[in-house]
Amino acid sequence: LGDSISAFAGTIPEGNDAYYTGSNSGVSNANQMWWSVLCTLTGLVPLVINGWSGSAVTQLEDSDHVNKVPMSSDARCAALDDGTNDPDLILIAGGVNDYTYAESAQSEPLDWDGKTAPTLGNSFTEAYACMIKKLQTNYPDAIIVALSTRFTMRGTDNGYTLTHTVGSNVYTQQDYNNAIRYVAEQMHIPYIDVSNIGINRNNMYPAYAQDSSTVPTHPNANGHMLMGRAIANKL
Numbered sequence: 153l154g155d156s157i158s159a160f161a162g163t164i165p166e167g168n169d170a171y172y173t174g175s176n177s178g179v180s181n182a183n184q185m186w187w188s189v190l191c192t193l194t195g196l197v198p199l200v201i202n203g204w205s206g207s208a209v210t211q212l213e214d215s216d217h218v219n220k221v222p223m224s225s226d227a228r229c230a231a232l233d234d235g236t237n238d239p240d241l242i243l244i245a246g247g248v249n250d251y252t253y254a255e256s257a258q259s260e261p262l263d264w265d266g267k268t269a270p271t272l273g274n275s276f277t278e279a280y281a282c283m284i285k286k287l288q289t290n291y292p293d294a295i296i297v298a299l300s301t302r303f304t305m306r307g308t309d310n311g312y313t314l315t316h317t318v319g320s321n322v323y324t325q326q327d328y329n330n331a332i333r334y335v336a337e338q339m340h341i342p343y344i345d346v347s348n349i350g351i352n353r354n355n356m357y358p359a360y361a362q363d364s365s366t367v368p369t370h371p372n373a374n375g376h377m378l379m380g381r382a383i384a385n386k387l
Contacts, residue, residue: 156205157370160173160179169206169207170203170205172185177363178374184373185380200231209246238291241297245299247332254316260275260323280332284296299344300344301347302346302351303356333345356375360372
């Protein structure tokens, strides 16, 4: 369940927006995607890759993303089976777009006590909890794993930490990863940190991404290989 980093054309549900086409961002075929690398290394078999380019955990409100169905929606949380088989393992790979495109309070990593019933629309933290709860209800036998966001160059690069402003509040990408980890702990599911796997602001372009030298975002084949290996090892 993910965003553009998981969305290769022809491998995602019909109607979902793809990012990777086979002729962009240094990824020529689906076998180079992080989830394919992961499956090759572990023996896992892909069931459904519910990636949607530009989507977030929350509903983004800006004009470019308002039509992107969020990962916490009822529809996407119920679209991880093939009609015959339910998933044994669900990996959640989202949060980057919440961090980089948030224009409303619901995308802020606000506090949640882990006890009050989470509500969609209140915050990123609660939306993430709602998403996990829906997945647990729909697929009670699946192991659900929350992944941190991977390093990205979006936001304001002050040389050390990327920051993003929502209203009067300034957040770092680590704030969002802290929120994901906290929710995972409260919902009793595993959390895997892939934010520090060897990709950083000094080497991301052009070694691991080639979209842009100023805001490299989407991993190339090398970046996907690194992600797939790291997740396989930690999984």
